Amino acid sequence: MSGTTITFAIFGAICILVSLVYLGQARERARIEKIRKTNTLNERHNRMQLLLHELPPQYLNNELRMMVTERSIETIKELSSLKNDERLKQQMTQEQDFLKQLREKAPKFKPVIVQNETKAKDVRVLLESLSRFIQNQNKRKRLDANSTKKYLDHINFSICQSKADLFTARAEAANKAGKPRVAIHNYHNAIEAFKTLNKSPQAIKATTLFRAKIKTLEQTADQQNKKTQDKQQGKSGEGQEWDNFLKDDDDWQKKNTYDD
Numbered sequence: 001m002s003g004t005t006i007t008f009a010i011f012g013a014i015c016i017l018v019s020l021v022y023l024g025q026a027r028e029r030a031r032i033e034k035i036r037k038t039n040t041l042n043e044r045h046n047r048m049q050l051l052l053h054e055l056p057p058q059y060l061n062n063e064l065r066m067m068v069t070e071r072s073i074e075t076i077k078e079l080s081s082l083k084n085d086e087r088l089k090q091q092m093t094q095e096q097d098f099l100k101q102l103r104e105k106a107p108k109f110k111p112v113i114v115q116n117e118t119k120a121k122d123v124r125v126l127l128e129s130l131s132r133f134i135q136n137q138n139k140r141k142r143l144d145a146n147s148t149k150k151y152l153d154h155i156n157f158s159i160c161q162s163k164a165d166l167f168t169a170r171a172e173a174a175n176k177a178g179k180p181r182v183a184i185h186n187y188h189n190a191i192e193a194f195k196t197l198n199k200s201p202q203a204i205k206a207t208t209l210f211r212a213k214i215k216t217l218e219q220t221a222d223q224q225n226k227k228t229q230d231k232q233q234g235k236s237g238e239g240q241e242w243d244n245f246l247k248d249d250d251d252w253q254k255k256n257t258y259d260d
Helices: 003-053 064-081 086-105 117-139 145-177 180-193 200-260
Strands: none
Touching: 003 064, 064 086, 064 117, 064 145, 064 180, 117 145, 145 180, 145 200, 180 200
């Protein structure tokens, strides 16, 4: 075997080795990219599901609900192209049925009261996530400027409303407990929650209702104060009568001593 043949053989072996290494690396990169994309899609789908099922329904109108559901279905389709999973097919069917129901029946969902600060914070986090989703839809040319503004205005109102709802729940609880002053304080906080939306018709309507409730509660609080004052005055009068009685008795004893 000549030296030239040996050289070509070695060169060919090196090329084959390099090709095998490159092919292995390419496969590994593809595997890693598939995992990354799958994780990204799973996270996106989870976010969509949180918006649909964990966000109290009063903060999400049916237009937004349909948009989120459509995006969730698209995500499942992308996941199905990466892996064959029977659960994805079941989820697809469920979400397509839900979307059909939203489109054809426009169902109404019962409000869920936000009763503690932790839940209120969770609601705001979800609403901020929804806001980013709408902005992203606009960047991808899926939403025009007018629709984007309309949905973002709704979300901003919902963020303020979630704060006001917490104070409203506290106010109603205080009122039931016979503490009108505490209820008044919480209604003032509810009004404060809408201070950034002073031109919003919905915010104006809500704050007008809160002020009307405050006015009624102030009358109740004044009546309570009057009853308390009357009761204290009654006790004071009884005490004065008792003092007078003791004084009369003392005078009577002094008179008897003098007479003796």
